[in-house]
Amino acid sequence: MAPSTREDAETAAGFLRGDAEAVSTVDGWIAGAASSFRARLGDDWHDLLQEARIEILRLLRKSAWRGEARLKTYVWQVVGHTCLDAMRRQKRRPMMEAVDADAPLPADDPSPLDLLIHEDSRRRLLAALEAVPADCRDLWRLILSGLSYQQIGARMGVAEGALRVRAYRCRKRAIEALSGNVTAATTAEG
Secondary structure, three states, X not given: OOHHHHHHHHHHHHHHHOOHHHHHHHHHHHHHHHHHHHHHHHHHHHHHHXXXXXXXXXXXXXXXXOOXXXXXXXXXXXXXXXXXXXXXXXXXXXOOOOOOOOOOOOOOOOOHHHHHHXXXXXXXXXXXXXXXXXXXXXXXXXXXXXXXXXXXXXXXXXOXXXXXXXXXXXXXXXXHHHOOOHHHXXXXXX
């Protein structure tokens, strides 16, 4: 057995036993092999070093390193593959938004602007309802209560087809009233 092979075998055995010198040597190789990936892995880099240690331990326990190459070369290969796998996982992981720790958390309550918009919409809707004839309001009330056109027609004494036309005209008047064209809605009635 060549001196370098014997030395590698002793380092591998020492790493498996937890020998401080062997662990330090292999950790140095791991850090060196992973250093070119540090910028791309960002915060995951330290986790990757641990993942690489575990993978090397697993492979050495099952005697995957046969001594055909130097132990350092083998460690570098394992770390390279581990880094590439980590980068692939990172690509698949959705990007997280950066969160400012000092920024206030969004409130569950609506903002003053939301309240104003809601109140303005409510006011415009009520104004539009006032602008349309009473028979349209009555028709919508029946439709919103869940009655079919056939049932409403029977109640009002109107044919179902005529009722559909009346509902269409009422909807058209409401749209005109909502767009601010209230005079058109009232003059179309008369």
